[in-house]
Amino acid sequence: MNSFKFRHPELDDILSFKSIDSTNLEAKRRRSEFAGRNFLLIANEQTHGKGQHGRHWDSGAGLGLWLSLFLSRPGYLEHHLQLLSLYTGIIIQRVLATLIENDIYLKWPNDIMIGSRKCGGVLTEVQWVGDSAVSATIGMGINLEHQTADFPPSIRKSAISLRQAGWHKPDPDLLLDQLLDEFFGNIVLLDRPKELTQEWNEHAFRINDSVQWIINNRMVEGQFLGISETGEAQILVEGKLTHFRSGEIRLVNHE
Amino acid sequence: MNTKDIEQLIALLEKSSISEIEIAKWGKRIRVSRNTGNVLVKSSGLGDAALPAAAPVITTETSAEEESSLQGIAVKSPMVGTFYRSPSPDVDPFIKVGDHVRKGDTLCIIEAMKIMNEVEAEMSGVILDIQIDNAQPVEYGQTLFLIEP
Numbered sequence: 001m002n003s004f005k006f007r008h009p010e011l012d013d014i015l016s017f018k019s020i021d022s023t024n025l026e027a028k029r030r031r032s033e034f035a036g037r038n039f040l041l042i043a044n045e046q047t048h049g050k051g052q053h054g055r056h057w058d059s060g061a062g063l064g065l066w067l068s069l070f071l072s073r074p075g076y077l078e079h080h081l082q083l084l085s086l087y088t089g090i091i092i093q094r095v096l097a098t099l100i101e102n103d104i105y106l107k108w109p110n111d112i113m114i115g116s117r118k119c120g121g122v123l124t125e126v127q128w129v130g131d132s133a134v135s136a137t138i139g140m141g142i143n144l145e146h147q148t149a150d151f152p153p154s155i156r157k158s159a160i161s162l163r164q165a166g167w168h169k170p171d172p173d174l175l176l177d178q179l180l181d182e183f184f185g186n187i188v189l190l191d192r193p194k195e196l197t198q199e200w201n202e203h204a205f206r207i208n209d210s211v212q213w214i215i216n217n218r219m220v221e222g223q224f225l226g227i228s229e230t231g232e233a234q235i236l237v238e239g240k241l242t243h244f245r246s247g248e249i250r251l252v253n254h255e
Numbered sequence: 256m257n258t259k260d261i262e263q264l265i266a267l268l269e270k271s272s273i274s275e276i277e278i279a280k281w282g283k284r285i286r287v288s289r290n291t292g293n294v295l296v297k298s299s300g301l302g303d304a305a306l307p308a309a310a311p312v313i314t315t316e317t318s319a320e321e322e323s324s325l326q327g328i329a330v331k332s333p334m335v336g337t338f339y340r341s342p343s344p345d346v347d348p349f350i351k352v353g354d355h356v357r358k359g360d361t362l363c364i365i366e367a368m369k370i371m372n373e374v375e376a377e378m379s380g381v382i383l384d385i386q387i388d389n390a391q392p393v394e395y396g397q398t399l400f401l402i403e404p
Contacts, residue, residue, distance in 0.1 A: 125371040126373070127375055133372075245367055
């Protein structure tokens with residue numbers, strides 16, 4: 001396990017695990033203990049890494065950066081949390097763009113792409129009591145060391161690691177350090193939706209392309225026009241501009 | 256939309272000669288109107304923050320109270336989104352009718368903008384009713400559950 005010696009002023013503590021089911025799950029299990037503070041949880045291996053709606057996220061030992069930010073310090077939850085997931089994608093995009101030469105894209109809603117292959121993802125969960133958000137748990141997974149055989153056969157053609165993308169010796173400490181600095185240093189972007197969504201669209205995967213989407217179990221063809229200022233996906237379906245804020249929306253033909 | 260935004264709207268209204276301002280932002284609609292000397296704030300839609308009422312302000316949710324013959328305290332949706340009873344399609348729901356829940360237990364997920372919003376129980380009690388089906392759209396302020404404390 002890497003020893004993350006540094007501290008960050010916006011973090012109360014960093015907890016590292018050799019192996020854990022999921023850093024998001026651990027953060028949420030301990031949310032009463034963590035209340036009012038910001039934590040980073042990082043794991044060498046996640047045995048039940050999670051994507052959206054409980055989908056499995058393959059996060060093998062020593063192969064990637066698997067972490068969760070748990071945010072509950074006063075002030076953090078006053079930002080516009082609706083854009084937190086998109087914001088986190090932008091932060092990862094910015095950092096990776098300084099480390100590797102390939103184009104890094106953001107694929108709706110939460111995937112980080114190198115070329116047309118997925119190298120990472122974000123899972124944001126916000127905890128509510130009544131009308132108030134009490135904490136936010138942001139899971140990030142970034143593939144670092146994988147060679148082809150390290151990926152399960154089903155995703156070998158669609159996944160990529162930073163090593164495969166040309167960063168020969170990926171340095172998780174350096175990557176984490178930069179991610180935290182960017183994340184905490186730019187958090188006011190959450191309150192500048194126009195700027196934030198514009199930046200997201202500048203790096204949007206297959207923007208303006210014809211794509212197929214799964215919307216509430218129905219497949220539709222449409223043209224992806226990026227996201228609106230409120231973070232909704234804008235899709236032109238049969239000449240009609242449609243906004244989607246929730247439901248199952250998935251870009252499927254990304255090859 | 257936070258308290259400061261609403262205070263600014265109220266100040267704007269008070270300075271002006273108009274009787275009503277309505278703006279939509281972040282999926283939430285806020286209407287501030289002059290009404291026999293009072294300023295009334297109405298909000299609906301995506302709840303991105305609690306709306307504590309300033310002194311002269313009456314805050315009203317637009318959703319009507321659900322008609323129900325069951326007693327119990329309503330747990331309402333803090334935002335517009337899609338309601339999910341379980342963390343993933345192939346596992347058991349967080350709760351069923353008749354379950355005892357403890358304060359802080361997760362009751363459901365409201366998904367919006369690809370953020371999984373987990374609604375926690377504000378009190379311990381027994382789930383009397385679940386008033387919405389899985390994977391259905393939900394409005395701000397809509398009753399999700401009834402809990403008998």
